[in-house]
Amino acid sequence: MSIQHFGKGALRVAKNYTKGYSDVQAKVREATSNDPWGPSGTQMNEVAQMSYNQNDFVEIMEMLDKRLNDKGKNWRHVFKSLTVLDYLLHAGSENVVIYFRDNIYIIKTLKEFQYVDEYGKDQGANVRQKAKDITNLLTDENRLRQERRSRASMRDPEASPAAPELQGKNAGPTGAVLMIDANQVWDVKPAIEYVKHLEEIKPWFIEEPTAPDDVLGHAAIRKALKPYNIGVATGEHAHNRIIFKQLLQAEAIDVCQIDSCRLAGVSEVLSVLLMAAKFGVPVCPHAGGVGLCEYTIHLSLIDYIAVSGTMERNALEFVYHLHEHFKHPCTLNERARYNVPNHPEEGYRHVQAIEIYPSTIAEFEYPNGTYWSQAAKAKAQ
Numbered sequence: 001m002s003i004q005h006f007g008k009g010a011l012r013v014a015k016n017y018t019k020g021y022s023d024v025q026a027k028v029r030e031a032t033s034n035d036p037w038g039p040s041g042t043q044m045n046e047v048a049q050m051s052y053n054q055n056d057f058v059e060i061m062e063m064l065d066k067r068l069n070d071k072g073k074n075w076r077h078v079f080k081s082l083t084v085l086d087y088l089l090h091a092g093s094e095n096v097v098i099y100f101r102d103n104i105y106i107i108k109t110l111k112e113f114q115y116v117d118e119y120g121k122d123q124g125a126n127v128r129q130k131a132k133d134i135t136n137l138l139t140d141e142n143r144l145r146q147e148r149r150s151r152a153s154m155r156d157p158e159a160s161p162a163a164p165e166l167q168g169k170n171a172g173p174t175g176a177v178l179m180i181d182a183n184q185v186w187d188v189k190p191a192i193e194y195v196k197h198l199e200e201i202k203p204w205f206i207e208e209p210t211a212p213d214d215v216l217g218h219a220a221i222r223k224a225l226k227p228y229n230i231g232v233a234t235g236e237h238a239h240n241r242i243i244f245k246q247l248l249q250a251e252a253i254d255v256c257q258i259d260s261c262r263l264a265g266v267s268e269v270l271s272v273l274l275m276a277a278k279f280g281v282p283v284c285p286h287a288g289g290v291g292l293c294e295y296t297i298h299l300s301l302i303d304y305i306a307v308s309g310t311m312e313r314n315a316l317e318f319v320y321h322l323h324e325h326f327k328h329p330c331t332l333n334e335r336a337r338y339n340v341p342n343h344p345e346e347g348y349r350h351v352q353a354i355e356i357y358p359s360t361i362a363e364f365e366y367p368n369g370t371y372w373s374q375a376a377k378a379k380a381q
Contacts, residue, residue: 024056028063032080036371037321039080044087051092060088061099068106075115075123079324082110082130089137089144090151097144104138107131119359126324129331143334170204170229181207184237188217192224205231205255212237218252233257236286240264241271248279259286260295269299273307283308287317291354293330294323297338311337325360 021029028047031039050056067081085107088096100107110131115124137144170177180203182191191209206225210217212234222232231254238244239262247253256276263269276283283303285296300316308314316338323329331339363370 022059024050024059025063028060028067028084031084032064032067032077034074034076036076039084044084045091047084048088048092051088051096054095057093057095061096065106068110072115073117075113075127078110078113079127079130082107082127082134083320086130086134086137089134090147097138097148100134101138104135107135107138111135117359119357119362121357121359123324126329137334147334170202170231178203179205179207179233182209184208184211186210188214188220191221195221195225195230196228199228199230203230205233207233207255207257208236209234213243215243215246215250215252218247219250222252222254231255233284235259235272237262241268241275244272244275248275248281253281256281256283257286258283258296258299260292260299261289266299266302270302273299273303277307282313282315284315285317288319290322291326291356293318293338294326294328294354297330297341300338301340325356327355327357 027043027050031043031047047060051060064081064085067077068085070077085096085100089100108131111128113124113127113131115127116122137147178201180195180198182194186194186209188210191206195203195206195209206221209221209232218232218234225232232252233255234247234253235244235257236259238247238259241263244256244258248256256272258269258272260269263272273283283300285292285299287293287296296316300314303314304311318332318336318338328341328343330341333339361369364372366372367376
């Protein structure tokens, strides 16, 4: 975090105190701040749990009302409030559903939200889309009930992980599929020792438990964890098809993780998809970076249509943040599956598929973007 944003955080804390905001209101303000990140899952879950307390619920609604009525340069307040609301509608108190059904006009109004920044970027586009999605959810009683039940069952320790889409994966005690990532920090023996103690929570796999090009190390880890029914996944740092060939031949992985930008284009990716299919190893592309979701959706479509033919075993990562910086952001449907792109410029072959708004580049390009220059100016002071 830069000194600039550290200063903003400190200022927000001071404002919470001087304005007399309660702890609950302060948490909502933090989750819906103007910072160019978040809200985090932890923040949203905390607000959701507080919504079950009647007094806290009232304070949450008051603060969300205030944020949702912001205008102009505070568009992030609005967008992040809609993100928090979406989470609350799924995991918060029933009172949240009742309140926003009764006051749905607040959300419908935001379908017309407009704000173009000084660089010509339509910052209102994501607000309008989010408002449309939430309006559709609030007006579809059956869908909302089903999605709330699904979310509740994931939190229920007695829930049965028998859903068809979980077959072939390790659904943990909550009925959810848990995946863990070590980001290459362990040697072989520590990786085995640490992960085998997680047998109780039944993770589907441990991702990158050791150095990404240590094929035999991965094979040893997989062999040692097999009795615990915990798989091994890797590939986001594998830079060519040869590494994948060795990983598959050595039976070193349970899940193959291609990276659309690290491998040398579609042809290289196709060879890995075909090898994974031959060895019966599911593919879960790495999509946690900026623009990777937009790139990788097309590769997963190729895999589904022409190679694996199934969505039940293969998977695709998704992250919620930073899509607002792209002209053609990918989206999810109500079943948490990617929507198939329908715009001619949304393709792996097109630079436009991950075209970033000029205003974003002007703000974040290192070291001359306004984000960095203002941080340097604040540090110099």
